[in-house]
Amino acid sequence: MARIAFLQDFWFELPGPMVLGGVLTAADHHVTAVITPGGRHMLAVVRKFKPDIAAFSVTTGAHRWAANAAALIKQEFPHIVTIAGGAHPTFYPDFARAPGLDCVCRGEGEGAILELARAVDSGEDWTAILNLAYVNHDGQLKINPLRPPVPDLDALPHPARCMYYRRYPFLRDNPTRMIITGRGCPYNCSFCFNHALGALYAPCGGYPVRRLSPQRCIDMINWACRDYRIKYARFDDDVFILDKKWLFEFLELYARRVAAPFSCLVRANLMTADIADALANAGCAWAHFGVETGNDHLRNQVLDKKISDEQIVNAAALLRARNIRIGTFNMLNLPGETLENGWETVRLNIRIRAQEPWCSLAQPYPGTRMEQRAREMGLLPEGFSADSIPVSYFRNSPISNPDRQALENLHKVFALAVKAPWLHAALARLVKRKPGPLLDAIFKITYGIRYARVYRNSLWRVWKTGRLNARQY
Known part of the structure; x- marks a missing residue:
């Protein structure tokens, strides 16, 4: 049987490797995670x-580390087959040209990684495996066709959490467990690759939304509970409340058979009183949804979010009335955004009394409609690519708005601005200054406090996680 190491530099149990690890373990291959x-x-660890196989789950931005790590492994251990999967190689298969990588996997990887492990174990050729892309001996990039998405998620083995927890007690002892109950999203926001994923899978009939059955979800959670306690569940599906029939059946089972407090991701335009009631009755402590921006034009014409201010306010009111705490997702430095637009986002979060206002800086990933719009507006540098x-x-953020520096500074103090409106005058002056250690300190402290509150972590644990993942922040 083959031995597969999933390598990463981020201290977090990644869902993709755990799913693939489950498939490989069920076929008697040996897997481990290496952070x-x-x-x-x-x-030394390798x-x-x-x-026999060194695998990397890669997002854009982290791809440079993966390429460097693969090159180092290949130089020292040329017999090891190196492969990268995840979002970055799915949409940029020319990543297979990175020195040190033998191939990349596009799309869902269960079938491909299993066939690769079998081929490597038996010494057979793997170049015809569906979903793989590689550079042949003539220097040509060969991209194999995709297989259809997994039709029945219930048929997959449970994720192999043990590949992380046996090796890293720090992750094992985390009171919060991340859980994914499905795949796919029916929405087409301009900053997301969902529309590109649908186009990629068009020859296979598209990329449908699929969910584990409610019973299979409960079995998966309880199976994990046998060895690793779950004090708090973090449901990270893009839109947890998408299918009301599925949701009500699952929450009824969850309340009876798991009964741990949880957080989930919702969408403001889908929130109704009966959904809010069902979440509250099942133990939902936090519900997070995308505000993205307080400016209606940016949200609906630039980001294609198709959600109004009224829907955001209504969703927040429904949740707050049931004592479900509100978390929001926000972005700054969107194409064409001004500093005043950024403050609009702060004010909308204050209006809905967001208790965990999370904020990032806009990233126009090549191939998204956001990138196309930023390019049309002349806001991207010459030669802009995924490497940017x-x-x-x-x-x-690489988007060169006139107010970019001020918006990047506002990002650092965003949570403080939402939680402490009386500081706005001072913060308004601060964000117009050059970046410095004070802004970085405000961001790290407020981010850490918010993370500890939402995911039931001690401040010591958050501090240690921040130290381990310092390069990410």
Whole structure:
């Protein structure tokens, strides 16, 4: 049987590798997660585990680290097959040209990684495996067709959480467990790749929304509970409340058989009184939804969100009336955004009394409609590409609005501005200054406090996580 190591530099149990690890473990392959900054530490771990395959789950921005790590592994251990999957290689398959990578996987990877493991274990050729892309001996990029998406998620084994928790007690002892109950999203916001994913899978009939059955979800959660306690559940589906029939059935089972407090992601235009009641009765502590921006034109004409201020205010009122705390997702430095538009976003969060106002800086990923609009407006630098995206959306934004620096500064104090309106005069002066350590300190402190509150982590644990993931912030 093959040995597969999933490598990353971020201290977090990634859902993709856990799902693939479950598929591989069920087929008797050996898997482990390796969290490493790279360099000698990574090589020492790889030398000890002796993998046949080194795999990377890669997002845009993190792809540079993965390429460097793969090159180092390939230089030291040329027999190891290196593969990258995830969002970045799915939409930019030319990432297969990165030195050190043997291939990349596009789209859902369960079938591809299983066939690759079998081929490597038996010494067979793997170049015809569906979903893979690679560079042949002539230097040509070969992109194999996609297989259809997994039609029945219930048929998949449970995610292999043990690949993280056996190796990293710090992650095992986290009281919060992230849970994904489905795949796909029916919406087409301009900042997201969902529309591109549908086009990519068009030859296979599209990329449909699929959910685990309510019973299978409960079985998955309780299966994890056998070995690893769950004090708090974090449902990270894009829109947890999308299917009302599924939701009500699942929440009724969850309240009886799990009964742990939880958070989830909702959408303001879908929130109704009966949904809010069902969430509250099942133990929902936090509900997060996208405000994105307080400016209606930016939200609906630039981001294609198709959600009004009224719907946002109504959703917040429904949740607040049931003592469900409100978290919001916001972005600054959108194409054409001004500093005043940024303050509009602050004011809308104050109006709905958001208790956890999360904020990032807009990233126009190449191939999205946001990128197309920013390019048409002349707001992107010459030669802009995926390599122009920073490692973290908390650092900076490549969109060159006239107020970019002030908007990036406002991002650092966004949570404080929402929670402490009496500081607006002082913060308005601060965001017009050059960036400095004070702004960074405000951001890290407020982010840490908010994270601790929402996900039931101690401040010590948040501080340690921040230290381990310092390069991301």
